[in-house]
Amino acid sequence: MITYPSIDAEAARRFACRVLLPLPQRWIHTQAVAAQAAAVARAVAPQDRALLLAAAWLHDIGYAPAAALTGFHPLDGARLAARYSWPPRLTGLIAHHSGALFVARVSGWDEQLAAFPDEASPVTDALVYADQTTAPDGRMLPADVRIAQALARHGPGSPQHGAAAHRTPYLLAAVGRVQARL
Numbered sequence: 001m002i003t004y005p006s007i008d009a010e011a012a013r014r015f016a017c018r019v020l021l022p023l024p025q026r027w028i029h030t031q032a033v034a035a036q037a038a039a040v041a042r043a044v045a046p047q048d049r050a051l052l053l054a055a056a057w058l059h060d061i062g063y064a065p066a067a068a069l070t071g072f073h074p075l076d077g078a079r080l081a082a083r084y085s086w087p088p089r090l091t092g093l094i095a096h097h098s099g100a101l102f103v104a105r106v107s108g109w110d111e112q113l114a115a116f117p118d119e120a121s122p123v124t125d126a127l128v129y130a131d132q133t134t135a136p137d138g139r140m141l142p143a144d145v146r147i148a149q150a151l152a153r154h155g156p157g158s159p160q161h162g163a164a165a166h167r168t169p170y171l172l173a174a175v176g177r178v179q180a181r182l
């Protein structure tokens, strides 16, 4: 059995900082998502808090030029993290962050994404909360507003719109579970 060292959230921060260097706006968003994750960390078990924080730092690395292969950032990010030997729970959280599978089913990346485990846990929910209450520019805002703004940004005909009927209720339910746990 392979054993992995415990998650080092500071190492995740440094890795994300390095790969997102060409994308300052994405780094601003990422820092704010990590702050939100820290703020809701008590919604997950104490032993999973470093994992949550590391996942927040790494969730959008798939946008980085070093990662972008398919253009589907949850998949590209998970693959980049796997290449750098981040542990499976972390690559799974990156792959499945913010209901990525709903979008993958519309855009055709679902089989590749399913190669990564979806733990569907309180950590998954807390990552949804952190990401979906943080705008692209790092401002905090309610999840329903953030989701509506994202749909407006991507426009009709986008995979995000195609996935919205299933993904939006999933995201809001995850946010609700986190609020209940707090």
Ligand SMILES: [Fe+2]
Pocket: 029, 033, 059, 060, 131
């Ligand atoms: Fe994000």
